[in-house]
Amino acid sequence: MTATRLADDTLEPKARPAALDQTRLTHLVGYAATRASVELKKSFTKHMGPLELKAVEFSILVLVASNEQVNQKQLGQALDVSPPNLAVT
Template sequence: MAAKPAEAGPVPVAASHDGALDQSGLMHLVGYAASRASIELKKTFSRHLGPLKLKAVEFSVLVLVDTNAEVNQKQLGLALDVSPPNLAVTLDRMVEQGWIRRERSERDRRAQLIRLTPVGQALVTRARKIGQTMEQEALKVLSPAERALLIELLQRVAQKRSRHA
């Protein structure tokens, strides 16, 4: 019985004259497409909010604390999927910057709430204003309906739930 020849993968082709690689072997992967889009959106974030010395996780913390009357470190970690040690480092840095403060809960003295300082409130107000329009250039290839659909679909994937499950 003769051995079957091994299945060969795609035949490699030379890069195009401009140096661009053939990415067709990856283009069917949602993760690859999401990663490529994420790279572009991170560049956009850095260009617009970088001058405020804000990292993406810090922006998210500021907005969540601003939006939610009583929020603690555990809730922030769960919402942002950040480990307790990493979030503690981030919050410590934000306290040092004077953006947030920790204070004991009046209702549960064991709990520490995260609150905005006046400096943090001014920063989140400014950052939110920038955030309202910062993605427009990167997303101009999408209609408003497509953008809304993209956000909905990404949220469903992130929440690991589906209407069909």
């Protein structure tokens, strides 16, 4: 809890805002999917952050390691990315 210093040098606790009512959101599939996505991205970043890999880059590496003869078109189709966007820059 945070506090505010009063004129007589004592502390007065600040009131916290009331918790938000999220009941209208919690039953929506889209909301649940978005929340899950946020948590998955946090976990991915935590584990892959030191390697500085993006999720799509990691996916490409896994696909290439598992499929010796894979080509750019196949990678693009598998990842729903246009082949020119897979070009190395």
